[in-house]
Amino acid sequence: MVLSRLYSNPQEGSFENPFKKLMLEHAEKLKRDKASLMSDSNEDYLVSLTFADESIPTELESVKQKLGKYLSKFSFKKQQSYQMHKQADKFLPQIAAILKSYGIPEDFKYIPLVESGLDPRVTSHKGAGGYWQFMPATARLYGLRVNGQVDERVDFLKSTHAAARYLKSLYGEFGDWTLVAAAYNVGGGSLRASIRRQKEDNYFKLRLNAETASYVYKLVSVKEVIENPAKHGYRI
Template identity: 50%
Template sequence: MKNSPVIFNFFEGQKVTEVTDSVLNFAEEAVPVQNAKVNRKVRYSIWKHSRYASYNHQLQARAKRYFPLIEPIMELYGIPEDMKYIPLLESGLQPHVRSPRGAAGVWQFMPATARQYGLKVNRRTDERLNTRKATIAACKYLKELYAQFNSWTLAAAAFNGGSPRIAKAINHKNKGNYFYMRLNRETGSYVYSLVAMKEMMDKQAESGGELTTAGLLPAEVLTIN
């Protein structure tokens, strides 16, 4: 959702220079890293999210705790597993996080959206803070967004920026491909951040907790001249 307190600031960065995988996908959709601009943004996002080793170790620990709760619910609703990185990015998987603008819970639902998808939000009860119930609501929301856009990357972008903004940005030139759309800074970097989070967390788990940028992306595509 908008204005998450955990979405990182941008910095000028180092380069990813050694990689091994041959294909990069998110939520069963290809990331067009053969495009120079997309290529650059993917590399930058990976660097940005791999800068804070201590924080990333905290994320890994929370993922081990909360992903086993989130993943079966997503599978039940037919949501691609990669979408579990949304709450990781939104809240750092901290159930009681609240943003200055009123979003709350691991999925950072605003009150009106939470109520729309069946959560109780009042002075006595705030079910946005219940990770299981909030995940069910998020799955319903994501399924609705996918039905509207027929794309999981666009559904993820709309989760952040709202469906009207995404619908308005679609035109004959970008053909509804998120990676070629002109969006505001936060929404325009949102899926890149999810891609980076996925790659970073997967590689960190494979390396036994040691975070590196090596082996993250296709060497033939991400070679830096």
């Protein structure tokens, strides 16, 4: 009876099961190790990203955060991007071949996906239109007919050749492909003014309007979602 009462009413200060404590500590350690491994893996992935065969300075915390933001934004979970993948399969090989003939890096083929979703019917509130979202004056400057009767911005082949000529011209001016992408978005004159005013010619350090400041990150993110779909939640 004495022993029965002793075990049914544990005395104050009785010891905790050491095996249970060890198991809990081990489980917590595994959880921390898994989180650390995932963090390291994500870090390695971000460091591996490039644009136009140029590395992205992920050692800058602001760059790393923006990459993470837009990779998440363009993931299949957020975009349900079946249509984007369908358009990419149809058009990107042709765009890549045309760009290559002009000496333009292949990554620029993602511009029309970001600009119009490869839908020629898209028109911006500023008047940009077609696959590559040319403004009328820029389209004419690079050989496209845009008037009341004809709008060659919606002609896939002609507009892609015009875009390649425009990109090549921008590279002749800026000599840096990341700046070329920014200039395509904001215009060469505006980008030149920002570079001159800030005395800075590194896209990742320039202070630009919100759309242009995110433009290269969007291109990289769309590129990754198209080229590594399973990694970003795409399911067939």
